[in-house]
Structure formats: C-alpha cells, structure tokens
Amino acid sequence: MAFFLVSAYLLLTHTQGAPVENGALLETLKSQVGFFNNKSEHYSAQVRPPGTNRRIPQTIIIGVRKGGTRALLEMLDIHPNIVVATTEVHFFDWDENYVKGIDWYRSLMPFSYENQITIEKTPGYFTSPQAPERIHDMNSSIKLLLILRDPTERVISDYTQVYYNRLESHKRVQPFEEIVIKNGALNTKYKAIQRSLYDIHMEKWLKHFNLDQIHIVDGNTLIKDPLPELQKVETFLNLPSRIMSSNFYFNQTKGFYCIRSDGRERCLHESKGRPHPVVNNTVLEQLYSYFREHNAKFYRMVNHSFDWH
Numbered sequence: 001m002a003f004f005l006v007s008a009y010l011l012l013t014h015t016q017g018a019p020v021e022n023g024a025l026l027e028t029l030k031s032q033v034g035f036f037n038n039k040s041e042h043y044s045a046q047v048r049p050p051g052t053n054r055r056i057p058q059t060i061i062i063g064v065r066k067g068g069t070r071a072l073l074e075m076l077d078i079h080p081n082i083v084v085a086t087t088e089v090h091f092f093d094w095d096e097n098y099v100k101g102i103d104w105y106r107s108l109m110p111f112s113y114e115n116q117i118t119i120e121k122t123p124g125y126f127t128s129p130q131a132p133e134r135i136h137d138m139n140s141s142i143k144l145l146l147i148l149r150d151p152t153e154r155v156i157s158d159y160t161q162v163y164y165n166r167l168e169s170h171k172r173v174q175p176f177e178e179i180v181i182k183n184g185a186l187n188t189k190y191k192a193i194q195r196s197l198y199d200i201h202m203e204k205w206l207k208h209f210n211l212d213q214i215h216i217v218d219g220n221t222l223i224k225d226p227l228p229e230l231q232k233v234e235t236f237l238n239l240p241s242r243i244m245s246s247n248f249y250f251n252q253t254k255g256f257y258c259i260r261s262d263g264r265e266r267c268l269h270e271s272k273g274r275p276h277p278v279v280n281n282t283v284l285e286q287l288y289s290y291f292r293e294h295n296a297k298f299y300r301m302v303n304h305s306f307d308w309h
Contacts, residue, residue, distance in 0.1 A: 052111035056102065057085070057118045059237060060135065061145045062205075063126025065195055066157040068147045068219035071256075071268060073121045075222075075230055078261045079242050083112045085120035092135050093128035102138065117237060119145075127194070127201050136208040143237060144209065149219035150308040151196035151295065152287040155180075156276050158192035164274060176277050186286050196291060199298040206301065216302060226257050 061069050077084045091097050091105045112118050125131040126146060135142060148154075159176050166173045180187055187193070195201075205214065215236040222229045230243045248257045251267055258267035288309040299305040 046111060048111055052113055054106050054109045055112055055118045056106050056138065057109065057120045057142075058139075059117055059119045059143045059145060060125065061119065061121030061123075061147065062131070062135075063123045063146060064148055064154065064198070064201075065123035065127070066154050066161060067123070067149050068217070068222050069121045069123045071222060071226075072145065072147050072217060072219075072233075073119065074259060074266075074268065075226055075243070075247075076119060076233065078247050078259065079234070079239060081116050081239050081242070082237075083110045083116050083118050085109055085118070088122045088124075089120050090122050090124060092131040093122065093124045095130075098130075098134060117239070121145075126205075129204065132205045132208040140208075142209075142213065144205075144214045145217060145233065145236075146214055147217040147219045147222065148198060148306070150306075151198065151291045152284065152309055153220075154196050155190075155192045155287065156279060158195065160274055160276050162192075163277075177280055177283050180283055180287070186290055188290065193287075193290075197294050199294045199301060202298060202301055211302065214302075216304065218306060220307065223256055 061073060063069065073084050076082050085108060087108075089097070089105065089108055091108075097104075109118050109120065125135070135144075149157075156176065159179065163173050179190060180193070215233060217229050217233065226248050227243065227245050231241060234241055234243065247259060247261050249260055249265070250256070251258045254267055256268070258265060291309070295306075295308055
C-alpha cells in the first residue's frame with residue numbers, strides 16, 4: 001500500500017506540472033484508494049461500491065469470550081449473503097464508545113448490498129450488564145448468535161490467552177492453580193470463572209429477547225466438525241445454504257480446521273489454538289463440580305443440553 005501511494009503521488013505531481021502539498025495529496029489518495037488491509041481503520045477510508053451502504057448489523061455475535069467467536073465469524077464470512085466487521089467494535093459494552101452514538105457505530109460497518117446481512121462480533125457483550133438493553137433499544141427484533149463451549153475449557157482458554165499476553169509483555173505470570181485456588185478453595189471471584197457462569201448472564205438477555213431470537217452455537221462441535229453448526233446458523237438467519245464441506249480442510253500442524261474460499265486458503269491467527277497448560281486433576285474436578293449446577297440451570301433456560309462436564 002505504501003508503494004502504491006508513493007507511485008500515485010509521483011504520477012499525479014508529474015501530470016499536474018505543479019507541486020502539491022504532500023499531506024494534502026496523501027490524504028486525498030487515502031480517501032480514494034482506501035486502506036483495505038489495515039483493520040484498525042474500521043472501514044473509514046473504503047471506497048463505496050455502487051449500490052452499497054453501511055448498515056447497522058442485522059445479526060450480532062454476542063459472545064462468549066474464548067468460545068470460538070472469531071472462528072464463527074470467519075467461517076460465516078464464506079457466505080455470499082454475509083458481510084462482517086473485521087474488528088471487535090465494543091459499542092454496547094464500553095460506555096466511552098456507546099456515547100459516540102449509533103451513527104458512529106454504523107460508520108464502523110462494512111459496505112453491504114440489500115441482500116446481505118451485516119454481522120459484528122464482540123465477545124464482551126454476553127457478560128456485559130448494559131449490552132442486552134442497549135442492543136434491544138437499537139433493534140428489538142435483531143437475531144443474536146451465542147457460541148459457547150464447556151465452561152471449564154473456556155476458563156483454561158481464558159487463562160491461556162492472558163498467560164501468553166503477559167509473557168509477550170514481559171510481565172510476571174502465575175500458574176493456573178495459583179489463580180484458581182485461594183486458601184484451599186475455588187476462587188469463584190476469578191473473572192474467567194465468572195464469565196463461564198452462562199446461566200447468570202443468559203438470564204439478563206432473556207429479560208430483553210425471546211429465546212427464539214438467540215441461536216446457540218456449540219463451540220466444541222464447531223471445532224471438530226464445522227459444517228453442521230454453520231448450516232444451523234444459515235437456517236436461523238433464513239439464508240440459502242451456501243457453505244459446503246469443501247470450504248474446510250483440517251490442518252494437521254495447527255490441529256484445527258482452516259478455511260478454503262474464493263480460491264484461497266486461510267487459517268485463524270496464530271494466537272488461536274495455543275496449547276493449554278496441563279491442569280491438576282483435583283482442580284479440574286473442583287471446576288467441574290462448581291459449574292455442574294450452573295450448567296443444569298442453563299440447559300433448562302435454553303431447552304437444550306450440551307456435552308459438558
């Protein structure tokens with residue numbers, strides 16, 4: 001992109017026959033070309049294809065953190081009737097973003113055609129106290145996608161992400177057991193454990209949305225066999241079946257499915273699928289026991305059970 005801009009600059013200055021202010025020309029080129037490869041730009045400089053508009057999402061992936069939201073979004077992006085926001089917007093769960101207003105939110109969405117569904121995903125929405133009401137205020141009939149996995153596995157994955165982030169920042173790291181166990185008992189105030197209390201969070205969503213507006217994706221199944229879960233999402237969104245088994249291939253090195261579409265292959269970011277720590281069996285049993293009652297309550301709330309510990 002930098003090479004393109006420099007080349008364009010030289011061409012324009014040569015053809016115009018007069019010097020142009022570097023900053024002004026650069027900004028003009030940015031607005032005309034668009035930084036498609038810079039996700040941090042939030043689509044702000046994209047060229048608008050004819051017949052398209054930025055639209056408020058008709059569907060939102062509301063969570064859960066470390067449940068497989070990125071995999072779900074990338075896989076749904078295969079569908080020709082779906083366009084996705086590539087970054088986590090955090091509009092409904094961060095007050096500093098919410099006060100910017102709905103027009104600011106819309107400006108972060110990709111351009112789409114009338115027959116396409118815009119989807120954004122922000123895993124923090126599911127556990128946010130404010131997000132359910134705020135999303136309902138925007139669109140009370142919106143369809144929501146919630147991807148969940150075994151709550152104990154999710155806790156360990158949550159820890160793993162923070163662990164590697166701290167290593168990369170050269171900060172001190174603690175073993176999993178030292179965080180999860182305090183004074184010989186399970187540390188139920190640990191944020192990763194709190195995020196896995198699906199029944200408590202789901203109760204807040206069901207105060208604002210009917211259960212038939214929320215489709216739950218089994219994150220454990222999505223990893224092992226993506227197609228059936230994605231076909232259920234297609235049905236939920238009233239979309240024609242376009243995602244096929246040929247869109248996926250198992251990467252032996254990474255240990256999970258990658259995507260094949262538009263003549264190219266791609267896998268999730270290297271931060272996905274990191275090896276989890278080996279956890280003491282006694283600690284695992286404590287986690288299983290703690291979540292068991294919460295899981296049973298959640299199953300009753302959603303009229304569906306999962307193969308969780």
